[in-house]
Amino acid sequence: MHLRFVEIFCDVAQRRSFSKGAEAQNVSQSNASQAVSKLEERLGTLLIDRSKRPLELTPAGQMYFEGCREILERFRTIEDRVQAIADRVVGPVRVAAIYSVGLMQMEQTVHRFEQLYPDASLRLDYLHPDQVYQQVLDDKADLGLVSYPRPNSEILSIDWQVQPLVLVVPPQHRLAGQHAVSLSALDGENYIGFTRELTIRREIDRQLKRARVAVQIVREFDNIENIKRAIEAGSGLALLPKPTVWQEISSGTLVAVDVSDASDLVRPLGIIHKRHKQLTTAVRKFIELLQSPSAGLAPVEPVRSISAGKSPAHAAGAASARLTLPQNGHAPGATVSDDGTLIVPRRKRKSRRT
Known part of the structure; x- marks a missing residue:
């Protein structure tokens, strides 16, 4: 029971909130508050300053949190090793992803993971x-799923995908009937661009400058969904990662045209994790599933860690940004909560989802 209280305290401390910590542990807010109070009674000191919003740890609470987090990490590693002997895949898998990875494709991967490993639980947050x-x-x-991954002294990156960028136009556009065009075909066209702080914008600008192409920037957005909606409305065209427009291509609301003279115009995706962190069996299985053809997200290389400073394709800042949710960008029944968490209807199963 003491270990359970420690787990609750660590989640409350991480999130600086009793309600969010309680949600992460699948307990009520009052139960989370009682668990922390029990620890404070046992230790004879306050761990959390409840007068602050968001909550703040006291000096004693910070010390206790850092120590308990290390203990819990070691405990989970030992549990994972023991369960691996019994060939069981159990425990939580917590994934943070940029939204433009693709809600529909990730939903399929979540369902597949739950089918294969019903004793594991997966949480996916879009950020x-x-x-x-x-x-x-x-x-x-x-794990984190990002574009243009940037490994460093604290972060390792695993090669995942290299997505080609294609020209995306509305069906009535003069280029919609072409199988492929050169970048010069964009010269003078009304263009829907990413905002200038994004790496993908800098990569596109570099390619256009090299080809001596000048487009007319009419709108700028920090997310792919808004760019697609603007193209559908006839505001202009854009260069976008091909997998992000599969749904619109299938439904006929947008047309993708290959760019014949820009083979290096791509968006690399990577799977990041904390350096020196011992990944559990469940987390490793999720990585394997992400890179498998059955995930619907074609990998480009086997799983391997990349040293700091050697990111795939381009070692630069993250290229995607805060994305709004599409009106119909996911399969029926799937929803996204206010905090960006993917909520997927699940088949009946014995274990509960965290």
Whole structure:
């Protein structure tokens, strides 16, 4: 029971909130508060300053949190090793992802993982790319799914996908009937661009400049969904990662045209995790599933860690950004909560989802 109280305290401390910590542990807020109070009674000191919003740890609470987090990590590693002997895949898998990875494809992967490993639980949060890195660094996420991964002294990256960028136009556009065009075909066209702070914008600008192509920027967005909606409305065209427009291509609302003279115009995706962190069997199985053809997200290389400074394709800042949810960008029944968590209807199973 004492270990359970420690787990609850660590989640409350990480999230600086009793309600969010309680939700992460599948207990009521009052139960979470009682668990922390029991620990404080036992230790004879306050761990959390409840007068602050968000909550703040006291000096004693910070010391206790750091020590308990290390103990819990070791405990889970031992549990994982013992369960591996029995060939069981159990425990939580916490994933933070940029939204443009693809809600529908990730939903399929979540369902497949739950079918294969019913005793494991998976939580998937969609966040701004900088928040994805922070979640991994803070041990709030086991894995991060990002574009233009940037490994460093604290973060390792695994090659995942290299997505070609294609020209995306509305069906009535003069280029919609072409199988492929050169970048010069974009010269003078009304263009829907990413905002300038994003790496993908800098990569596209570099390619256009090299080809001596000048487009007319009419709108700028920090997310792919808004760009697609603007193209559908006839505001202009854009260069986008091909997998992000599969649904619109299938439904006929957008047309993708290959770019014949820009083979290196791509968006690399990577799977990041904290350096030196012992990945559980469940987390490793999820990585394997992400890279398998059955995931519907074609991998480009086998799973391997990359040393700091050697990211795939381009070692630069994260290229995707805060993304709004599409009106119909997911399969029936799937929803996304206010905090960006993917909620997928699940088949009946014995274990509960965290």
